[in-house]
Amino acid sequence: MADDELIIGHRNSEWTGLGPILEEDIAFSSIAQDQIGHALANYALLNEHFGEPTPDIIAFSRNEKEFRSSQFVELPIGDYAFSLMRHFLFDHAESLRYSLLTESSFAPLSSLAKKIKGELKYHVLHADMWVQKLGKGTEESHARMQLALNETFPYALGMFEPPNFDRELEGQNIFIGETALQTRWLEVITPILEHANLQLPSLPIKERMYGGRQGYHTEYLQPLIDEMTEVYRLDPAATW
Amino acid sequence: MESLDPRIRPADLEASPASSGLAQNEEWETYAVFHQDKRGEQHVFVGIVHAPDPELALLFAKEQFGRRKKTVNLWVVRSADIFTFQHEDDDMFSTVPEKTYREASGYPVRKRINKYLEEVKAVAEHMRDAVEL
Numbered sequence: 001m002a003d004d005e006l007i008i009g010h011r012n013s014e015w016t017g018l019g020p021i022l023e024e025d026i027a028f029s030s031i032a033q034d035q036i037g038h039a040l041a042n043y044a045l046l047n048e049h050f051g052e053p054t055p056d057i058i059a060f061s062r063n064e065k066e067f068r069s070s071q072f073v074e075l076p077i078g079d080y081a082f083s084l085m086r087h088f089l090f091d092h093a094e095s096l097r098y099s100l101l102t103e104s105s106f107a108p109l110s111s112l113a114k115k116i117k118g119e120l121k122y123h124v125l126h127a128d129m130w131v132q133k134l135g136k137g138t139e140e141s142h143a144r145m146q147l148a149l150n151e152t153f154p155y156a157l158g159m160f161e162p163p164n165f166d167r168e169l170e171g172q173n174i175f176i177g178e179t180a181l182q183t184r185w186l187e188v189i190t191p192i193l194e195h196a197n198l199q200l201p202s203l204p205i206k207e208r209m210y211g212g213r214q215g216y217h218t219e220y221l222q223p224l225i226d227e228m229t230e231v232y233r234l235d236p237a238a239t240w
Numbered sequence: 241m242e243s244l245d246p247r248i249r250p251a252d253l254e255a256s257p258a259s260s261g262l263a264q265n266e267e268w269e270t271y272a273v274f275h276q277d278k279r280g281e282q283h284v285f286v287g288i289v290h291a292p293d294p295e296l297a298l299l300f301a302k303e304q305f306g307r308r309k310k311t312v313n314l315w316v317v318r319s320a321d322i323f324t325f326q327h328e329d330d331d332m333f334s335t336v337p338e339k340t341y342r343e344a345s346g347y348p349v350r351k352r353i354n355k356y357l358e359e360v361k362a363v364a365e366h367m368r369d370a371v372e373l
Contacts, residue, residue, distance in 0.1 A: 030303045121253070129295060132261065137263065
């Protein structure tokens with residue numbers, strides 16, 4: 001979860017200063033910042049409750065094989081339609097995930113989920129609005145959004161690659177499990193996409209892009225990590 | 241929830257997807273943004289956003305004007321819907337400084353308020369004495 005949030009937050013932040021208009025640039029940058037904030041909150045939980053190092057060390061001193069993020073989030077930003085579509089697919093999953101986690105038996109996680117509910121509400125509103133406006137906009141905007149959906153969808157399914165401990169989380173009522181989350185996600189996004197005149201691609205199950213949760217990544221992750229950690233690596237012990 | 245003020249159109253976030261698609265439009269309009277920092281307080285004009293419709297205007301206003309200070313609500317109003325005087329005609333207002341009797345501060349209400357408060361206090365004390373007896 002935290003790795004997904006860190007990597008997509010970094011990718012989305014690459015739009016800062018380049019967004020299509022100033023107002024949207026600010027909104028999308030804020031969303032990116034929220035996502036990095038959620039990553040930080042989760043790394044802090046790992047640090048406080050599971051003996052992992054501090055958030056900065058977890059975030060900045062691993063190589064790509066150690067990242068558990070889906071391949072979906074590491075793909076380059078593409079055109080704005082690509083990034084918006086990824087934001088739509090990602091934040092709906094994120095919003096549902098945290099909404100389910102408000103019931104988690106692991107109290108620190110359920111309280112985090114309650115705390116960030118409002119942020120995710122805005123993320124989803126922002127994503128839905130753009131998907132509608134562009135899906136039902138001009139011929140060109142519709143075509144770009146449909147293309148973006150076709151490209152991102154197989155990777156988006158990679159968000160629901162079950163980790164080895166999926167059953168264990170479910171058994172202890174910590175989390176309902178990835179398959180159940182994916183089902184709910186499809187139930188939510190399908191009518192919204194239809195309403196925007198966009199067609200969800202039907203694809204054979206083997207084409208979904210799994211691997212990220214096991215540390216198998218595309219060629220795009222390591223360069224991102226190199227850039228993200230460039231300053232940190234100059235002096236890992238520096239205080240800010 | 242139905243708005244308590246039927247003059248104002250609230251966004252129904254549950255009903256999102258938004259209503260219409262985006263048309264080809266190079267020049268977006270501006271919307272005036274009004275910010276409310278506490279329920280019951282006035283919405284105060286804080287600036288503008290560029291947007292093609294009220295829905296996106298509100299979406300942008302949230303991050304532009306809601307992220308750095310406490311906010312409970314925002315309004316957006318199409319700038320073109322604001323009707324105003326011209327600054328050249330501000331001589332209409334220039335006589336006011338001479339008419340201090342029109343200023344609210346000129347009214348001698350404070351004395352009456354204090355008198356009323358004293359009365360209330362006296363009644364309250366009287367009641368308490370009566371209960372103690």
